Amino acid sequence: MRVAGSLLGVEDLSLAEVSALLTLAGELEAEDPLARSRLLLKRRVALLFYESSTRTRTSFELAAKALGADTTLVSSKSSSIEKGESLKDTGLTLRALGVEAIILRSAFAGSPALLERATGLPVLNAGDGAHQHPSQALLDLRTLLRVLRGGTAETTAQTLAGVTITICGDILHSRVARSNALLLPRLGARVLLSGPLPLLPEVAAAMGPGLTIERDFDAALPQSDVVMMLRIQAERLAGLHLDLHEYRAAFQLNEKRLAAHPRLWVMHPGPMIRGQEIVDAAADGARSLIEEQVRHGVAVRMALVARALGVRASS
Numbered sequence: 534m535r536v537a538g539s540l541l542g543v544e545d546l547s548l549a550e551v552s553a554l555l556t557l558a559g560e561l562e563a564e565d566p567l568a569r570s571r572l573l574l575k576r577r578v579a580l581l582f583y584e585s586s587t588r589t590r591t592s593f594e595l596a597a598k599a600l601g602a603d604t605t606l607v608s609s610k611s612s613s614i615e616k617g618e619s620l621k622d623t624g625l626t627l628r629a630l631g632v633e634a635i636i637l638r639s640a641f642a643g644s645p646a647l648l649e650r651a652t653g654l655p656v657l658n659a660g661d662g663a664h665q666h667p668s669q670a671l672l673d674l675r676t677l678l679r680v681l682r683g684g685t686a687e688t689t690a691q692t693l694a695g696v697t698i699t700i701c702g703d704i705l706h707s708r709v710a711r712s713n714a715l716l717l718p719r720l721g722a723r724v725l726l727s728g729p730l731p732l733l734p735e736v737a738a739a740m741g742p743g744l745t746i747e748r749d750f751d752a753a754l755p756q757s758d759v760v761m762m763l764r765i766q767a768e769r770l771a772g773l774h775l776d777l778h779e780y781r782a783a784f785q786l787n788e789k790r791l792a793a794h795p796r797l798w799v800m801h802p803g804p805m806i807r808g809q810e811i812v813d814a815a816a817d818g819a820r821s822l823i824e825e826q827v828r829h830g831v832a833v834r835m836a837l838v839a840r841a842l843g844v845r846a847s848s
């Protein structure tokens with residue numbers, strides 16, 4: 534049983550709950566900043582970041598602070614984890630200090646579930662190994678709904694019917710790919726997965742319904758309304774060697790591919806490795822949604838932190 538307000542994976546949310554979260558994100562974004570800052574005044578939220586992060590950590594922190602919460606950041610380098618303290622004991626310590634919700638990024642798949650079980654507190658998974666990154670999938674969805682569906686917060690099994698999204702790159706190690714691949718088909722989107730065999734095993738299509746492997750990126754692009762590019766996760770390759778020249782030739786979103794598909798929306802969860810999976814013209818072009826994705830992070834994470842502490846959408 535999930536603790537109320539936790540979010541460990543996208544499967545924790547019904548489509549009605551996704552819709553309620555997106556509605557709450559819109560309400561909080563539109564709210565007067567002073568009124569908003571009283572919503573969670575002095576409530577305590579811990580950010581436990583055991584893996585590097587720029588976007589997720591910063592936006593969760595800004596989101597919690599925008600609602601008036603007190604935040605504390607714990608990272609592996611400066612905490613007692615370095616001395617061998619367990620995740621369970623860290624969680625119990627934070628709970629004893631009055632923390633009411635924990636946001637966790639970890640290299641280990643499943644660690645948010647362990648922390649939730651140990652503490653009984655709501656846990657927001659900010660990325661666990663190669664498993665899931667549900668808040669990223671929600672902010673990606675908000676971005677897609679803005680450009681493709683006029684910004685609706687209503688999500689049904691038909692909301693993205695007729696839309697094809699290609700996710701390209703290191704699918705195997707990408708928690709973003711997994712969360713999106715599990716969420717987007719539930720809204721009716723067709724999702725193509727593209728990448729070389731070592732980074733996209735055939736079993737990836739069995740992650741969930743609505744997924745198709747199209748290994749030929751140049752065959753996937755003409756079918757797509759949106760492309761989500763992913764970096765190669767060098768920190769998780771564990772001895773796997775790729776010919777990067779070949780990789781770029783087959784899977785880079787470069788000027789030639791961009792010019793051939795001028796109406797393609799370009800997404801990337803970041804961090805980008807420019808010149809590797811994506812070139813400047815794609816990352817900075819008129820059809821790039823990459824900065825917009827980051828912006829939606831604060832609103833979506835405000836909604837997640839508020840939900841974790843018991844706030845619901847008013848409409």
Ligand code: CP
Pocket residue numbers: 585586587588589590660666669802803804
């Ligand atoms: N997209 C994402 O998770 O980025 P960070 O690693 O910078 O948080």
